[in-house]
Amino acid sequence: MSTPAVRIADLLEDVPTASNPPAPLPAPDPGEAPRTGGSTLNITVVWGDLTEVAADLHVTGHYQSVVPAAAELALDQAISGGSRLIIKEHTKLGWIDAQLGEVTYFPCKAGPVRSAAVVGMGPMGTLTERRALQMYASLLGEAVALGHVESMATVLIGSGTGNLAVSQAARALVRGFAGVLALLSPPTPPPRLTEVLIVEVDRLRAEQLHLALITAAESLPQLRIAPRLREESGGRLSAPSAAVYALAALARLAGPQSTPTRDGPAGTATRDGMPEGPDRPGREEALRTVLAGFDPDIQGKVREQLAHLATVDRTDLSLAVGGSVGEYDDSAQVRMSVLSGVGGLRWAALTGRATVPERLVPVDMDLLRELVNRLTEPSVEDARELPDLLSRVVVPPDFQRLLTDDARVLLELDRDTASVPWEFLAEIQHADGGRHDPLAIRTQLSRQLRTPYARVMTDALGDAPLRALVIGDPGDPEKGFQLEEARSEALAVAARLKNLGVEVSLFVGAANSREPGVDPARRLDVLRALLSGRHHIVHYCGHSDFDFSGTGRRSGWVFADGLLTAQELALLERPPLIVVANACYSALLGSATGLGRQAQPSGAADRSPWGNPQAALVPSLADEFLRLGVGHYIGAAWRIPDKQAISFAEQFYTYVFEGGPGEPAPTVGGGVRRARKGLYEQYAAGRVPPDIAPNPKRWSSWAAYQHYGDASDVLVRHDSSGTTGGS
Template sequence: MVITPAARIADLLEDVPTASNPPAQLPADEPPRTGGPTLTVTVVWGDLAKVAADLHVTGHYQSVVPAAAELALDRAISGGPRPLITEHTKLGWIDAQLGEVTYFPCKAGPVRSAAVVGMGPMGTLTERRAIQMYASLLGEAIALGHVGTMATVLIGSGTGNLAVNQAARALVRGFAGVLASLGPPTSPPRLTEVLVVEVDRLRAEQLLLTLTNAAAKLPQLRIGPELREESGGQLFAPSAAVYALTALTRLAGPAGAAARDGMPGGPNPLAGEEALRTLLAGFDPNIQRKIHEQLAHLAEVERTDMSLTVRGSVEAQDDSVPVRMSVQSGVGGLRWAALTGRATVPERLVPVDMDLMRELVDRLTEPSVEDARELPDLLSRFVVPPDFQRLLTDDATVLLELDRDTASVPWEFLAEIQQAGGEKRDPLAIRTQLSRQLRTPYSRVMTEGLADGPLRALVIGDPGDPEKGFQLPGARSEALAVATQLKNLGAKVSLFVGAANSTRQPGVDPARRLDVLRVLLCGGNHIVHYCGHSDFDASGTGRRSGWVFADGLLTAQELALLERPPLIVVANACYTARLGGTTGPGTQAGPPGVADQSPWGNPQAALVPSLADEFLRIGVGHYIGAAWRIPDDQGISFAEQFYTHLFKDWPSEAAPTVGGAVRTARKRLYEQRAARQQQPDTAPNPQRWSSWAAYQHYGDAADPFVRPDPIDRPGGS
């Protein structure tokens, strides 16, 4: 039995009354309260950032990077290259507790003052909680004293889990409750009008209708009778389809004829019938009759009650709203929530047997060929809720928000659940961009951006002590190949290969920890590429993870003073348990630490999340690491494809994304695996078979990679 706090159940199961969750008594169910000030709510068809008001507000989910209206507002208030709300979100500076308002400075323009109101964690915004949020927002706006008009959107209905009518009811009830509680004032509040802005025309009509109906018996609120038009309004494909279908239904049946007759200047009924016959001319007569009947039936439906989904091209996925899934460890299972461009799937707890989960993670970490073939489907069936499965498509980028425990799971193996006899599709991480983000308790640092100038890269290969068995010839080959490629692509490269007591690479400096630290702290590197061993340091008071050098472990602690951390860190770093107190190969180092205490019990699986956590903390934008050993040529192939994609001459409006580069590199390894499978005399190599899934990307998949200028071509130093 899974035990969940009663408050959580009350929040998430609002419509399922229990002893701990009695039926909600919402303000609209009570007699209308009289007295108090009044407020006008006007629905505006336009762009929120272009509508003049004293205060502009959108909603904000915890840890969710702005999209849609919030992103438009973010761009409107941001004068520099870093969007303010986006940067504050990435740095963990917006708490976004339910109803908490966070303000931002603005540059000159229609938006003079901007704020976001907290919606809590994604998946938890019910209608009851939305009422509290709206009440908090209006109460704060009134208390400011200088706000006469406030512009907002229907918070919770765009990329939220509320229908338009639910969000509209929440706004009306939240606002009315605040106004009624004020009582007859000696002087009315300065705030007299709230503009609810909707960029899509049909949704604006729907919003006006639902707000009017919801506020019909509430004297504190006056809903403007007409839709106001401002600049920036659009007609998106689904709404255009509804309007077109509505016009088509007017051509069918008696209801359509009546509608036509009542339209000033409308078409002649006979002409309409002729137009319909022309449209249907290519169909069988029986089909024509059925289409005519269905159109006549649709003619009775108001267009504001209609909703259509129009799917876009898969090729446009880089510009689409990503699917964000949150997977957090909980008591007795995993807590899931999802946020998409159209809806939110509310949070729920999925019971999981931890012993089975531990075995599944172990077997999918550097898996055998058989496990790599058979277990991904089990992973999807065992831990992914059924209604989340339909989100695992190739229509949009997928961002997984994980904690330190769930980050140990090899989610890159996620696949669509296959029905018996169905065609097996490629894994999700091959079909689309799949990236990870860590939910951590700390706030990241705001760092100075790298200045314009030649792109700089630091490449480190095989820095371990050969006398302790840490030499990796393949790491040397990868470092040399990556350095050559980056130089050819125009980067200035600092290269360090091999420990000081190892066989020297002619013309290349040895990889001493102090020398590497000097270049890291002083070199202003955009890219750092590491090939070698990684481990956990159990000495001292804490357990740190880092890169193994002959003279010690280089961790993010040594990099804490970085004023300009690298944008991208790529680490093909395999785990070793021989650091510190080593007496020979295979010796286990130190006492159990954080990684060993993970519920999954696999230090190898915990290594990349631990390293990513350390480096993201100091301000690194993207950490890409291999979760298990990769064949030498596969590591080189991944790096080659990754950097080729990043440095490709894309159109100026379509800069490459880091997530897109990771997907391209994964896909190359996956195709190489498939090609070898077709050779009957070649036995599959386990490491080669699953190397595509070993690479984990921590960061914003949609983050564009814009090369600094100028770039010296060719070569570097």
């Protein structure tokens, strides 16, 4: 799946296009005087979880081709009632058009959410205040036209995964709603819809939203904003919001003797439980306790700044709080697109807070080529020193602040930019010399490959028990392709999967070097097993290479009698969900198999701008499998020692199937991060396995593993009766 290209016409707000249609009901210009008259509407800001607030209709926004996240994901989970999420699947299949203001409805199971819908926001990066105003007018007009909806619950669409500030989105909402209400004046009968609940899960943000709506609706008598927040179940307090409340409480200790607030007179407790205006001696003692241990000069400066903060409303404060996201997979997602362009790399980003405009980063391709080469199976020194340079050279300066462990990272790449070892991305190191663990260790970092020919719909494997196909060391030893470590990995992976309750088909060794008691890994037999469409997981350990014998470049897995490529797999109707491949690049293929390498022009081994066949191999293999409809491709960008390969596989499969105590449902992306972290901690703690100690270039095996796919996918097991179980 790839995001549709944003056309120039989509950015011209007054030009109707497929993704910017005329609003069904005319929306006022943000600069015009607000309309008055018509029906009235009650708007209440609710602190809670959207899916736990009772209403006749629940609505979130939806960008074109962007899978659900945040509130939309919560709504999807509430209406789906299982691991197969309805809105997410519809998005991947291209069934949600998401034109601006277009409303799409979904069936619901029993519960607080009785009727659910998403309203189209157009292509990501195009939502301006004017377009948001049109969207809100269309949404309210649609809800009113239904005739049976008396209450609607939604979020402040456009301020979470949009590019609008809370004040802008609030202004668009009230003016869009007011424009519709003005058209419903007598003799038109009043609409049944009389109440709209704007739900916000974070407490401080709910306060900010409430104040923004009150301000925006001051001159709109047809909109009645409830004077106080309503509290429902599911509300949370984020770390930045908690820090703001704590800072506000600390500031009051250094503030005036008595400070009235909008929630009550001086000396009373506010609704958030923080006391106001305590006696001066008590405040002074508390402040001295907080500042104890600081130098006197610092204490004076802190008191001065706290006194200043005491005059600032807490809703005007905003703090960024760093920290590990731990093992949780429901954090916000930063989605970045990195494409090769003329003279550099083209970047775009969509975060949980804002859409960042596209950037072009001029890059010296010779310098980048050298960087890619040295970070592909790097030395220990390069692995320590070059990630910071990679982040500085290729990442736009205003995007660098997004590379933190506060959010999961998804990189949309093309075949060229996929050759860059993005798993080494790091936060910029500053003058203090402080170092952090790599980003791919502290949070999930996954890839998505842009390709115009990927399947959008394939036959599902259904609810059958999970099955795996494991292939190890299929190369011919007489041609120099035997890999004892690949054989060991295949046997260990098969044993681990069987222990986890997975049915395993195992093929190991060429016909002339078969493993006792195990079927040999002949290309024809493996192809037959693959085309049966019975396997959810395919795990391959062996050599891979390119084939130039036909037109263009194909990549595939090396068997004794040739490559197994997408050409042979083209008839695969039910592709596996996950393909894991420890498939190292082979420079022996041309002379050993006669597949056409000798016919290439000198230096054209990869036909890639990066000049590194090994770096280009994993994206090429991923491309071959993803175009067939495979959900996830996990490949190693260089040869991995057998103990580390086995460790990665065992940790990945264990987490994906079993998770950890007290953790949310384990995801594929979480399993990749857990397995990377396991390898990294061996290196970081100095516990380097003996099999890699002689070769320091393999100390960065954790960074070799690239994951292409939706990190939030959950692998569900079924027993022989079809009952859901496991993860």
